[in-house]
Ligand SMILES: Nc1ncnc2c1ncn2[C@@H]1O[C@H](COP(=O)(O)OP(=O)(O)O)[C@@H](O)[C@H]1O
C-alpha cells in the first residue's frame with residue numbers, strides 16, 4: 429500500500445517535564461508527518477502505550493499546552509498561514525484534549541456545551557450552528573440526551589460529547605487519554621468509528637491516544653510509541669521516555685485488518701513494556 | 705422487630721415513620737409528665753401556649769420580619785464580599801488577602817464590636833456590620849474550600865476549549881458553582897441565625913427576635929422563653945429548607 433510523507437505536523441524535541449524536583453518524563457523526541465495516500469484522505473493515528481505511571485498523561489498535558497515543559501519544545505503546523513511547513517509552538521487550546529474522565533462543564537447540557545464549543549466561529553450564524561450541532565448529535569446517537577447534564581449521561585455519552593466539543597473547537601489535532609477504558613464493546617466500536625470519521629475529514633487531522641489495550645493500539649494506529657523507564661548502564665532510570673517506536677506504515681501493517689503480523693507486533697510491544 | 709436494633713439494617717418506609725412517631729410521642733409525653741409537679745425545669749405546654757399568645761399580641765410577626773430582614777441584608781453584603789474575594793483568590797496577588805480574611809474567624813466578637821462601635825453609632829447599622837464581619841469570615845472559609853475542591857481537569861477542559869484564564873474563572877468557578885454557593889450559605893446559616901439572635905440581644909435596637917428574648921429574660925417568663933426558642937428554631941429550619949429547595953429546583957445538575 430503506497431504512501432508518502434509530507435509536511436511535518438508535530439515536532440517534539442528534547443521534551444522533559446518535572447513536578448518540583450521529580451522528573452516525570454525526559455528526553456522525548458519524535459516527529460510525526462502528514463501521511464499522504466492516493467485517492468484517500470488519510471489522517472494520522474498515533475498511539476502511546478506504556479505501563480501505569482510512566483508519564484503518558486503528563487506527556488499529553490504537555491502536548492496540549494496545558495503544562496509548560498521544563499525543557500524542550502513542541503511545534504505544530506501553523507495552518508493559519510498559507511506558507512508551507514510553517515510551525516508554531518503549541519499553546520493551550522491549539523490541540524483538542526479529551527481526558528481520562530471525559531470532563532465536561534457540569535452546568536451545561538449536551539446542547540449548551542456544543543454551542544459553547546462553537547462560540548468562536550464568527551462566520552457561522554446561530555441557525556448554522558444549530559444545524560451543525562443537530563447533525564452531529566444524530567450521527568453520534570446523542571439526540572435523545574441533548575438536554576441532559578453530564579451527571580445524567582453514561583460514560584460513553586459523556587465521552588462522545590467531549591470528542592464533538594473538541595472537533596468543533598480545536599484545529600487538526602486531538603489528544604485522547606485512554607479513550608477505551610471503562611467502555612463496553614459497543615462504545616469501543618463507537619470510538620473506533622469516531623477515529624475513522626475524524627481522520628477522513630482532513631489530511632492534517634491527527635489523533636494521538638493512549639491505551640492499555642495493546643491490540644487496540646496495533647489495530648488502529650499507524651505509529652506507536654512505547655513510554656517506559658529506560659535502562660541506562662544496566663540500571664532502571666526513574667523517568668519515562670520513549671523506549672520504542674513502531675512505525676506500522678513501514679511494516680506495511682497500517683490501514684489493514686488485524687492479522688497474524690499484528691499479533692507479532694503486540695507480542696513485541698508487550699515484551700518491551702515488561703522491561704520498562 | 706429485632707431488625708430495628710441492628711446496625712446498618714435497611715428498614716421500610718412505614719417502619720421508619722413509626723419509629724419517628726414513637727420518638728415524638730415519647731418526647732411530648734416526657735414534657736407533659738415532667739412539667740406536672742410543683743417544681744419543674746420546663747414550663748408546661750399550657751404555659752408555652754400562653755407564651756405564644758403573649759408574643760403574638762406583642763407583634764411577634766413584626767419581630768420575625770425584622771430579624772429576617774436583618775439576616776437578609778447582612779447575608780447579601782457578606783456573600784458579596786466573600787464571593788468577590790474567593791473568586792479573586794485564584795489570582796496569586798489576591799490569594800493572601802482571602803486566606804487572611806478566612807483566618808479572622810478566630811477573632812472574638814467583642815473586639816470586633818468595640819471597633820465597630822467607634823465608627824458606627826446607630827444600633828441597627830451596628831448589628832448589620834457585626835454580622836457582616838462575622839459571616840464573611842465563615843463564608844470565605846467555605847467558599848475558598850469550594851474553589852480549591854474543583855478538579856484540575858475542569859480547568860483543563862475549559863482551557864482546551866480555548867477559554868482564556870478569565871473565561872475559565874467565569875465558566876468553571878463562577879457559573880459552574882452557583883449551586884455550591886447556595887449550599888455554602890445554607891451550611892453557614894445555622895451559625896448566622898444563632899449569631900443574629902445573640903447580636904440582636906446584645907446590641908438592642910428597635911426589634912427582632914433577640915430583643916424579645918432579652919425582654920423575656922427580664923421577667924423570668926419560662927413559657928415565653930421556650931415559645932420563643934421554638935419560633936427561632938422553626939424560622940431557621942424554614943430558611944434552611946427553602947434554600948435547599950431553591951438549589952434543587954433551579955439547578956437540576958446539582959447533586960451535592
Ligand atoms: N500534578 C502532579 N504532581 C506531582 N506528580 C505528578 C503529577 N501528575 C502526575 N505525577 C506523577 O507523574 C508520574 C506519571 O504520571 P502520569 O503521567 O499520570 O502517568 P500515566 O498516565 O502513564 O499513568 C506518576 O508517578 C505521578 O505520580
Ligand SMILES: [Mg+2]
Pocket residue numbers: 484485486605
Ligand atoms: Mg494516565
